[in-house]
Amino acid sequence: MIRFLLNRLFLIVPTFIGITILAFAFVRVLPGDPVLLIAGERGVSPERYQMLLEQFGYNRPIWEQYWSYLSGIFQGDFGTSVSTKRPVIRDFLTLFPATLELSFFAISFAILLGIPAGVIAAVKRGSWYDQTLMGTALVGYSMPIFWLGLLLIIFFSGMLGWTPVSGRIDMLYYFPATTGFMTIDALLSGQDGAFVSAMRHLILPTVTLGTIPLAVIARQTRSAMLEVLGDDYVRTARAKGLAPHQVIGVHALRNALIPVVTTIGLQVGVMMAGAILTETIFSWPGIGKWMIDAISRRDYPVVQAGLLLIALIVMAVNLIVDVLYGLINPRIRHT
Amino acid sequence: MSTPVIVADPNAAPKISKLIQLREFWYYFSVNRGAVIGLVVFILLVLTAIFAQWLAPHSPIQQYRDALLSPPSWLPGGRPEFLLGTDAVGRDILSRLIHGSQYSLLIGAVVVTISLTVGIIVGLIAGYAGGWVDTVLMRLMDLILAFPSLLLALVLVAILGPGLLNMMIAISLVLQPHFVRLTRSAVLGEIGKDYVTSARVAGASHLRLMFKTILPNCLAPLIVQATLSFSSAILDAAALGFLGLGAQPPTPEWGTMLAEARQFILRAWWVVTFPGLAILVTVLAINLVGDGLRDALDPKLKRS
Numbered sequence: 001m002i003r004f005l006l007n008r009l010f011l012i013v014p015t016f017i018g019i020t021i022l023a024f025a026f027v028r029v030l031p032g033d034p035v036l037l038i039a040g041e042r043g044v045s046p047e048r049y050q051m052l053l054e055q056f057g058y059n060r061p062i063w064e065q066y067w068s069y070l071s072g073i074f075q076g077d078f079g080t081s082v083s084t085k086r087p088v089i090r091d092f093l094t095l096f097p098a099t100l101e102l103s104f105f106a107i108s109f110a111i112l113l114g115i116p117a118g119v120i121a122a123v124k125r126g127s128w129y130d131q132t133l134m135g136t137a138l139v140g141y142s143m144p145i146f147w148l149g150l151l152l153i154i155f156f157s158g159m160l161g162w163t164p165v166s167g168r169i170d171m172l173y174y175f176p177a178t179t180g181f182m183t184i185d186a187l188l189s190g191q192d193g194a195f196v197s198a199m200r201h202l203i204l205p206t207v208t209l210g211t212i213p214l215a216v217i218a219r220q221t222r223s224a225m226l227e228v229l230g231d232d233y234v235r236t237a238r239a240k241g242l243a244p245h246q247v248i249g250v251h252a253l254r255n256a257l258i259p260v261v262t263t264i265g266l267q268v269g270v271m272m273a274g275a276i277l278t279e280t281i282f283s284w285p286g287i288g289k290w291m292i293d294a295i296s297r298r299d300y301p302v303v304q305a306g307l308l309l310i311a312l313i314v315m316a317v318n319l320i321v322d323v324l325y326g327l328i329n330p331r332i333r334h335t
Numbered sequence: 336m337s338t339p340v341i342v343a344d345p346n347a348a349p350k351i352s353k354l355i356q357l358r359e360f361w362y363y364f365s366v367n368r369g370a371v372i373g374l375v376v377f378i379l380l381v382l383t384a385i386f387a388q389w390l391a392p393h394s395p396i397q398q399y400r401d402a403l404l405s406p407p408s409w410l411p412g413g414r415p416e417f418l419l420g421t422d423a424v425g426r427d428i429l430s431r432l433i434h435g436s437q438y439s440l441l442i443g444a445v446v447v448t449i450s451l452t453v454g455i456i457v458g459l460i461a462g463y464a465g466g467w468v469d470t471v472l473m474r475l476m477d478l479i480l481a482f483p484s485l486l487l488a489l490v491l492v493a494i495l496g497p498g499l500l501n502m503m504i505a506i507s508l509v510l511q512p513h514f515v516r517l518t519r520s521a522v523l524g525e526i527g528k529d530y531v532t533s534a535r536v537a538g539a540s541h542l543r544l545m546f547k548t549i550l551p552n553c554l555a556p557l558i559v560q561a562t563l564s565f566s567s568a569i570l571d572a573a574a575l576g577f578l579g580l581g582a583q584p585p586t587p588e589w590g591t592m593l594a595e596a597r598q599f600i601l602r603a604w605w606v607v608t609f610p611g612l613a614i615l616v617t618v619l620a621i622n623l624v625g626d627g628l629r630d631a632l633d634p635k636l637k638r639s
Contacts, residue, residue: 018478029494135369138626142618144570146577147593147611150600154608158601165601273485277574281597291486292578295493307490311482 001326008322015315023308024069027300028062078308079301081294088305092287097180098168099286102278103271105206110213111264115257118221122229123248133218140215145274149208149281156204163204166283170197209278213267220263224256231255258329265321269314363631370627376620384436391430392416395587399425404603420605422596428606431587432613438588439569439617442503446568447561449507454514455557459545461515462522473519476512484509485571489580497580499588506571510564517560521553555632562625566618573614589614 053059060068072078078088117137121130156163164170168182175189183202186194228234229252237251276288283289287306294302365371383390393399393416405421406413413420419428461472479487491505525531526549534548575581576590584595589610596606 014474015477015481018474019481022478026490026494138369138622139615139619142566142570142615142622144573144577144590144611144614144618146574146590147607147614150593150597150607151611154600154604158604269483273483276486276489277577280578291489295489296579303490303493307482307486310486314483315481 004326005323008319008326012315012319016312019308019311019315020070020073021066023304023311024066026304026307073308078305081302082299083294083297083302088302091290091302092305092309094177094180095285095287095290097177098182098284099275099279099288101181101183102202102205102209102284102286103268103275105202106209106271106274107213107264107267109206109210110217110267114214114217115221115260118218119225119248119253119256121218121222122225125226130222134222137215137218140211141219143211143215145208145211146277146281148211149204149278152204152207153281164197164201168198168201168284169194170201173197205278205282205284208281209271209274212270212274213264216267216270217260217263221256221260224259225252228252228256258325261325261328262321265318265324268317272310272314360631364627367627367630369623370630373620373623373627376616377624380436380617380620381440383433384440387433387437391427391433392418393427393430395431395434396426396585399427401425404599404606406603407605419609420603422592422606423599423603426585428609431592432589432609435587435589435592435610435613436617438499438582438586439572439614442499442506442572443565443568443621445503446507446510446572447565449503450511450564451514451557451561453507454511455518455550457511458515458518459522459550462519462526463541463545463549469519472515476515479509479512482509484567485574488571488575489578492575492580497583499582499586502572502575502581506568506575509571510568513560513564514557517556518550518553521556522549525549525552558632559625559629562621562628566621566625569614569621570618 058065076089078092080086081088081091084091117133121133124130152163153165157165169186173186173189173191173194175185175191175194178185178188182198183195186198229248234247234252237247242251272288275286276292278284279286279288280292287310291303291306291310294300294306399417399421402414402417402421403425404423405417405425407420408415408418410420417427417429419432421427422431457472457476461469487509488502488505491508492502495501495505531544531548534544539548572581572588573590573593576588576592577594579594582588582591584591592610593607596603596610600607
């Protein structure tokens with residue numbers, strides 16, 4: 001097991017280096033002089049230009065610059081935002097819980113609905129339920145989620161007035177961000193109705209962000225389940241006279257879930273991209289909206305660090321899923 | 336798809352066998368009702384795009400200043416000449432949607448052509464050459480795949496500058512690793528087979544071996560992937576357009592139309608609903624075709 005773990009850790013080293021090189025190269029291939037970019041639009045005197053050049057080390061050889069960039073990353077230095085003048089990592093850490101909270105709800109929504117839906121579709125293969133569900137899943141899979149979000153706002157906020165249009169909580173509540181997770185903070189604050197308000201703000205973004213993972217998980221669960229249901233050990237379990245729910249729930253599902261775990265892990269990347277769109281629609285103050293704002297403000301250090309950090313998160317999650325996969329499926333571990 | 340016929344007699348049989356193959360393919364494809372519906376919708380879309388100029392009742396950029404945010408014609412206040420209503424500056428939505436189909440199909444076609452061509456070439460080289468060339472190329476592809484595709488496309492467009500062409504380049508780049516991987520693994524599966532060895536012994540050049548001997552036998556998964564990439568290209572392009580980084584106004588690209596309509600969602604639902612519906616129907620139709628193609632072309636990938 002330890003060998004397996006070390007092996008996986010070793011495998012991500014080139015990916016990690018590649019990601020950092022790409023993020024580093026990002027600022028260097030930008031059209032225009034990086035110093036002028038930092039200096040702003042008013043321009044600089046030649047002396048100040050020279051000073052900035054040396055301050056940021058742009059006059060040093062490229063590999064030396066990359067090395068100092070890399071060692072900066074290991075010390076938690078991801079650059080400074082041009083617009084807020086704060087270290088990028090600080091802004092990131094303030095905003096990330098919002099994205100994490102939203103993603104957590106979205107993936108839970110997708111798993112809790114997707115796995116049962118897929119299992120039932122597989123068990124009742126060919127029925128109208130199966131056909132409707134798979135049709136719906138394909139629609140969900142093809143969904144432009146930015147449009148879905150807008151439609152949800154039109155219907156549930158505009159016409160019915162059930163849900164708020166944007167933000168994480170009603171303006172009338174105020175409490176310190178202890179954990180950064182609005183639902184937990186609302187509970188901790190003990191204010192009446194704060195938790196409900198936070199939950200109500202989560203509904204539409206959760207559905208928007210969770211739709212594509214839901215469709216993918218339902219499809220994957222169904223096909224994994226169908227594969228397993230044809231296997232000998234399931235037939236054996238049936239022949240032993242086990243109740244159908246035991247055959248499906250215990251014997252079949254446990255094995256069918258193995259590939260589904262990988263699928264769920266892959267959805268994290270999808271969700272990070274989806275978060276950009278979802279957060280833009282619902283004015284959700286997370287890292288997706290932060291990235292878009294940074295792009296429109298040409299705040300390149302933020303874009304660079306955001307790209308790097310999101311890629312690192314996706315990489316880390318994939319590693320965790322890989323290890324989990326090895327834990328639940330010993331066949332993988334020993335190859 | 337059975338290959339033995341071609342292998343057995345490369346000169347005389349191809350014409351007949353191709354026809355048989357095509358009929359066999361159509362048989363399997365047409366069993367899938369969804370796929371046929373998807374194909375019909377897709378063909379209608381292509382026709383719409385080709386004849387957009389004559390189909391559209393108005394110019395897509397003509398602003399009717401007396402009909403701002405006019406609702407669809409069947410609603411109270413709607414005007415008969417604007418079937419799906421008008422947007423905030425009085426442009427006919429139906430006409431914009433019809434012209435928008437040109438952009439979406441163009442984006443899909445260009446992106447798939449670029450990523451398929453580059454992907455096949457890189458994949459063939461990686462699989463055929465092997466060794467360090469293979470390792471370097473595949474590591475590079477893994478690297479691109481390590482980023483969420485929309486995020487990478489977004490940042491690339493931010494570097495290159497917003498616009499239709501840059502957006503297509505960016506999306507092609509993030510989609511192309513899938514083609515590389517598919518081609519490479521197909522090449523690795525084929526390269527050890529007897530017909531390749533016999534072609535090599537017969538003195539075929541490297542290029543001939545790569546493109547004429549091996550490639551035709553790797554096509555099935557590539558066609559399926561190309562179809563699925565076509566729809567994701569359209570979806571990603573619309574998303575970038577929605578974020579203001581794709582086609583720029585007043586281009587009637589569907590995602591860009593949604594971006595312009597965002598501020599009116601609570602006042603005029605039609606400016607938001609129809610462009611998104613157009614995206615959904617297009618993407619869904621292509622995905623249906625893709626599912627059907629996968630079932631018909633590649634029994635190995637067939638989901639039971």
